[in-house]
Amino acid sequence: MSGSDAGATNSGVDNDDALVMRDVCHHYVAGTPVLRNLNVAVSRGEIACLLGSSGCGKTTALRIVAGFEAVSAGEVYLAGQLVGRAGFALPPEKRGVGMVFQDAALFPHKTIADNVGFGLQRFDRERRRARVRELLAMVDLEAHARKWPHQLSGGQRQRAALARAMAPEPGLILLDEPFSALDSDLRRKLSRDVRALLKANGMTAVLVTHDQQEAFAMADRIALMHRGRLEQYGDARSLYDRPASRVVAGFIGEGVFLPVRREGNRLHGPAGEWPAPAARELEGELEVLVRPDEWSLVAESDVVGSVLDVDYRGTGSLYRVRLAAYQEWPEQEIEVYFKETLRVGEEVRLRLTTPPSRIFAKRTEATPK
Numbered sequence: 001m002s003g004s005d006a007g008a009t010n011s012g013v014d015n016d017d018a019l020v021m022r023d024v025c026h027h028y029v030a031g032t033p034v035l036r037n038l039n040v041a042v043s044r045g046e047i048a049c050l051l052g053s054s055g056c057g058k059t060t061a062l063r064i065v066a067g068f069e070a071v072s073a074g075e076v077y078l079a080g081q082l083v084g085r086a087g088f089a090l091p092p093e094k095r096g097v098g099m100v101f102q103d104a105a106l107f108p109h110k111t112i113a114d115n116v117g118f119g120l121q122r123f124d125r126e127r128r129r130a131r132v133r134e135l136l137a138m139v140d141l142e143a144h145a146r147k148w149p150h151q152l153s154g155g156q157r158q159r160a161a162l163a164r165a166m167a168p169e170p171g172l173i174l175l176d177e178p179f180s181a182l183d184s185d186l187r188r189k190l191s192r193d194v195r196a197l198l199k200a201n202g203m204t205a206v207l208v209t210h211d212q213q214e215a216f217a218m219a220d221r222i223a224l225m226h227r228g229r230l231e232q233y234g235d236a237r238s239l240y241d242r243p244a245s246r247v248v249a250g251f252i253g254e255g256v257f258l259p260v261r262r263e264g265n266r267l268h269g270p271a272g273e274w275p276a277p278a279a280r281e282l283e284g285e286l287e288v289l290v291r292p293d294e295w296s297l298v299a300e301s302d303v304v305g306s307v308l309d310v311d312y313r314g315t316g317s318l319y320r321v322r323l324a325a326y327q328e329w330p331e332q333e334i335e336v337y338f339k340e341t342l343r344v345g346e347e348v349r350l351r352l353t354t355p356p357s358r359i360f361a362k363r364t365e366a367t368p369k
């Protein structure tokens, strides 16, 4: 494909989508795929997040969108325009994409104001000054306009980097682990602030992080990646409540997998028995995900456990409990969350408040983690 194809649009791509990654594949080393048929679309004004553990390919995906890496197969569209496919990659500077990196990457020998104004060369002097002032006010750094980057705190530098990326009003902002160098309180605050700023300015953004809390705090939709594949793409609630796979269930939130067995229309396990779901493909040896807040303490129950340890959480505590053998099921460790105070070693009687709904085929040695 020639560079002149860069302006081509594709009728199959929704023009409301700021970004479409369609069946994107990538490898650095032949035979070792890093991205496998990745499909992600981001609507205009939306904040999306690529979430996953280290090495799952999220930074590679972001670099492909920015134009720093080419795809091996598949296509990338920005605002309906084809910008990447095998053998063709529109250069980064022609993509209208702003970037914020983990370490801010401000120019060390430019003031904060000059950093923010860097992408505004096409503006005349007065307009540029006014826009820089507006942006510095937006990220609450007016008082620091004449300082050098090393004179700012980490959080201030990230805000300056965001202002620099937003200055030319790009169609898309990419944020690569932007808060990972900051302490957890500041991360939380900055995630909220940055989301509010992006939303107030109608910006579209893609965030990369391995931190679920950050993804939940910032993103409208989260693409959970694992080993180069997309496991699920949806809002935080759907990932938490309705994980599409065991990988998602294990990555998002707390909880343990308990073994269960289907017998006819009943599920049997170490914490009782329940009606089985209709899905017939879930047969034989299965596992259910049980969240810590899905247990209740009861006076009467055959499900008995003893408290192993306590993680105090302020409004309540997360307890690790060892269930005694129940019917033919051996001992199991579970996590339970209660407001009640329990002592280590105390015996507890438990019941699941609702029948388990997140049911998966049991993982075997051959199943990827």
Ligand SMILES: Nc1ncnc2c1ncn2[C@@H]1O[C@H](COP(=O)(O)OP(=O)(O)OP(=O)(O)O)[C@@H](O)[C@H]1O
Residues within 6 Å of the ligand: 028, 029, 034, 052, 053, 054, 055, 056, 057, 058, 059, 060, 061, 210
């Ligand atoms: N330039 C490169 N050359 C060869 N292999 C690479 C290169 N960059 C990344 N990889 C490999 O590609 C895979 C995906 O890396 P990538 O950085 O995209 O993952 P990630 O999910 O962003 O991880 P992290 O959270 O640790 O940054 C990893 O196995 C990594 O070792």
